Amino acid sequence: MTEAVIRARGLVKRYGNFTAVRGVSFDVYRGEVFGLLGPNGAGKTTTMEMIEGLRRPDEGHALVAGYDTRTQQDKVKEAIGVQLQSTSLFDLLTVREMVRMYASFYPKSVPVDPLLEDMILTEKAGDRVKHLSGGQKQRLAIALALVNDPQVVFLDEPTTGLDPQARRTLWDIVLRLKERGKTVVLSTHYMDEAHVLCDRICLMDSGQVIALDTPRSLVRSLQSESAVEFRLAEAEGGAVEEGQELRVQRLQAVAEVKQVQQRGEVFVLYTDALQPTLVDLIAAAGAEGWSVLDLQTRTATLEDVFIHMTGRSLREA
Ligand code: ADP
Numbered sequence: 001m002t003e004a005v006i007r008a009r010g011l012v013k014r015y016g017n018f019t020a021v022r023g024v025s026f027d028v029y030r031g032e033v034f035g036l037l038g039p040n041g042a043g044k045t046t047t048m049e050m051i052e053g054l055r056r057p058d059e060g061h062a063l064v065a066g067y068d069t070r071t072q073q074d075k076v077k078e079a080i081g082v083q084l085q086s087t088s089l090f091d092l093l094t095v096r097e098m099v100r101m102y103a104s105f106y107p108k109s110v111p112v113d114p115l116l117e118d119m120i121l122t123e124k125a126g127d128r129v130k131h132l133s134g135g136q137k138q139r140l141a142i143a144l145a146l147v148n149d150p151q152v153v154f155l156d157e158p159t160t161g162l163d164p165q166a167r168r169t170l171w172d173i174v175l176r177l178k179e180r181g182k183t184v185v186l187s188t189h190y191m192d193e194a195h196v197l198c199d200r201i202c203l204m205d206s207g208q209v210i211a212l213d214t215p216r217s218l219v220r221s222l223q224s225e226s227a228v229e230f231r232l233a234e235a236e237g238g239a240v241e242e243g244q245e246l247r248v249q250r251l252q253a254v255a256e257v258k259q260v261q262q263r264g265e266v267f268v269l270y271t272d273a274l275q276p277t278l279v280d281l282i283a284a285a286g287a288e289g290w291s292v293l294d295l296q297t298r299t300a301t302l303e304d305v306f307i308h309m310t311g312r313s314l315r316e317a
Contacts, residue, residue, distance in 0.1 A: 005030045005152055005183050006051060010060030013046050013207075020046045022207040023060065028152075028185060033178050035198030036187040037302065039314050043207040044187035048154055051185070052082050065151055078106075081145035081153045089137060091130035095121055098129055099143055106148040119143040119173065135166025142173060152183045159193060171197055191302040191314055203306060210309050218305045224258045224270035227304055228277060230295040231265045232285070250288060255280035261307055268307065270300065 006028035013021040021043040028034040036044040049055040051062045053069035053076045062069045065079040090098060096112060103109035116122050119139040124132060132140065138158055145153050155174070159167040174197050177184055188194055194201050195215045203211040203218065211218055232247065244262065251260045256273035271277040274297060285292045306314045 003030045004028065005065055006034075006185070007063040008047070008051055008060070009062070011047060011050050011057045011062060012059035013043075013050060013055065014058050020207050021050070021057075024204075024207070024209055025060070026202050026209060026212055028183060029200075030151075030183055031178065031181055032199040033174060033184040033186060033197050035194040035201040036185070036204055037189070037191060037194040037198075037201050037306075037314075038204035039189055039312075042189075042204040044204055045156055046207075047204070048156055048185065048187055052080060052154055053077070054082075078148065079151045081148060081150035083138075083141045083145045083153070083155045083158060085141070085156075089129045089140065092128060094126050094128055095132070095140055096125040098140065099147060102144045103147045108149065109147045110149045115143050115146060118146075118176070120169065133166070135162050135169060138162065138166070138170060139173065142170075146177075150182070152185065153177060155184060155186045157187055157189070159188070159190065167193070189314060191306070195302055201302070203302075203309070205306070205310050211305065215302060218302060219300055222259075222270060222300050222304055222308055223272070224300055224304075225272050226270070226274045226277075226297055227300050228269040228271065228274070228281065228295070228297050229266055230281075231293040232267065233291045233293055234289060247290075250284060251281075254284050259308065261311065263307070263311070263313060266294075268304070270304065270308075 004027035009025050011021055011024040012019065024047050036047060038044055046055060050057045051064060051069060053073050056070060064076050067075040067079065069076050099112050099115065103112060116125050119142060121136065121139055121143065124136055159170050162170065174184060174186065186197060198215060200212065200214055201218060202209055248260050248262055251257065251267060251269060254269065255276040256271045257269045257277055258272065259270040261268040269277060282292065303314055
């Protein structure tokens with residue numbers, strides 16, 4: 001069950017002096033949803049485009065379905081479907097016309113009507129593209145990626161800019177693609193999306209792979225179930241402002257704390273024993289003359305894995 005349908009090896013892409021992708025390697029297994037998760041600018045799109053054969057790597061290579069993306073472009077094209085950015089759709093065509101036109105580009109294509117039905121576009125088939133909502137346009141872009149019945153489907157940030165309901169609909173579509181045996185490579189900067197959809201996640205930052213595993217194993221690698229977030233202020237009459245480093249040291253000593261992260265004014269404590277940590281945090285704050293503000297507790301997530309590895313949040317990076 002672990003046949004690799006994509007093998008990326010040492011991919012490097014430079015733009016002038018700037019190296020956008022710095023030696024990325026991974027395998028994608030047949031039938032899995034594989035996520036590239038990272039903040040804007042991490043190199044997800046560039047990596048995908050090198051694997052799709054749309055951008056030439058400066059170093060390294062990628063095999064898709066056994067074909068080299070540098071030298072066997074035609075074979076690769078037959079094996080893959082790439083979701084277009086919705087800005088590249090033709091506004092004046094109807095949905096059905098657009099799909100038919102795409103189908104005509106390939107020697108072999110799937111029937112149009114069942115495809116539109118799968119993408120929940122049957123009712124919109126006669127409407128012009130320019131009248132579609134954002135979610136409908138994204139679903140049309142996925143329909144176009146599927147016209148040649150590809151083995152591997154690439155979706156680049158498919159839900160960016162969509163409202164919550166349209167995102168959910170798209171998640172259902174991705175899960176259905178997987179049920180039908182498609183391999184899906186998906187890039188996203190939404191950790192909840194990656195968690196729900198992906199069998200494995202390749203966490204990227206600054207053009208590099210920083211972790212690659214199942215969502216569950218990535219979160220488990222933190223060895224902490226809970227995160228406690230808060231800000232600190234000096235309580236009235238409290239001690240003189242002390243250095244942040246001393247605060248972090250003091251917080252490290254709070255009961256059961258595995259790790260302390262600081263991002264701007266916000267501290268995050270990771271713990272497997274929430275209650276003793278909270279009780280001792282409040283006691284420590286009392287003893288140090290700090291006020292604990294905006295206290296929140298939550299289950300640790302992929303976001304915390306990213307923070308743990310980079311010291312930055314996926315959102316702010
Ligand atoms: P992501 O998809 O993770 O947001 P990208 O792969 O789009 O990241 O971009 C990675 C980095 O490469 C970014 O800093 C981006 O500005 C830069 N970049 C992407 N394409 C080009 C290009 N054609 N010319 C110069 N820089 C680029």
